[in-house]
Amino acid sequence: MKRFVVLSFTVLTLAFLGIQLVPVERKNPPVETEVPASEEVRSILRRACYDCHSNETRWPWYSRIAPVSWLVARDVHEGREELNFSTWNRLSTKKQVEALHESWETVEEGEMPPWYYLPPHPDARLSARDRTALRDWSRSYASREKQRSADD
Numbered sequence: 746m747k748r749f750v751v752l753s754f755t756v757l758t759l760a761f762l763g764i765q766l767v768p769v770e771r772k773n774p775p776v777e778t779e780v781p782a783s784e785e786v787r788s789i790l791r792r793a794c795y796d797c798h799s800n801e802t803r804w805p806w807y808s809r810i811a812p813v814s815w816l817v818a819r820d821v822h823e824g825r826e827e828l829n830f831s832t833w834n835r836l837s838t839k840k841q842v843e844a845l846h847e848s849w850e851t852v853e854e855g856e857m858p859p860w861y862y863l864p865p866h867p868d869a870r871l872s873a874r875d876r877t878a879l880r881d882w883s884r885s886y887a888s889r890e891k892q893r894s895a896d897d
């Protein structure tokens with residue numbers, strides 16, 4: 746029995762060490778632009794969204810340890826793919842308006858930031874005031890752009 750325990754422990758330890766060798770991409774590509782928003786909105790996005798939706802990801806210590814590192818890297822990769830505030834300039838105005846509308850919807854429905862992100866990042870929890878600021882930003886952006894295209 747004792748032998749079995751020692752053997753299992755050794756196998757698990759080796760497996761754990763082995764998976765650390767799998768390369769994980771943890772890059773922050775250059776930031777191309779800042780989102781056009783007030784300081785207040787920017788700071789909300791920064792604390793609640795930027796780790797997965799920008800090129801300014803803060804990689805925590807546990808993002809260096811497999812298998813957690815795989816999950817974190819996947820979130821960042823998929824998050825940036827869906828919406829990247831650091832490359833906001835690449836979106837057409839129409840896409841920007843859509844992206845903000847969608848962002849507000851995910852916040853309103855409590856989908857974003859993801860629930861599992863909150864315990865290790867308590868400052869990402871959005872207060873009623875934070876939510877209102879995001880909603881107003883999304884709406885004013887849409888109406889300003891509508892106005893602008895009507896002027897053209």
Ligand code: HEC
Nearest residue numbers: 793794796797820823824827828847848851857858859862
């Ligand atoms: C822990 C990483 C993480 C954080 C933090 C995060 N997101 Fe996401 N987000 C994702 C991932 C991964 C996806 C793509 C998969 C999915 O939809 O769940 C996504 C998808 C989205 C989408 C696309 C629509 C959708 O539901 O598929 C929007 C919009 C979005 N996020 C907005 C936000 C906003 C706004 C914040 C901050 C309030 C935020 N996210 C915070 C990881 C994150």
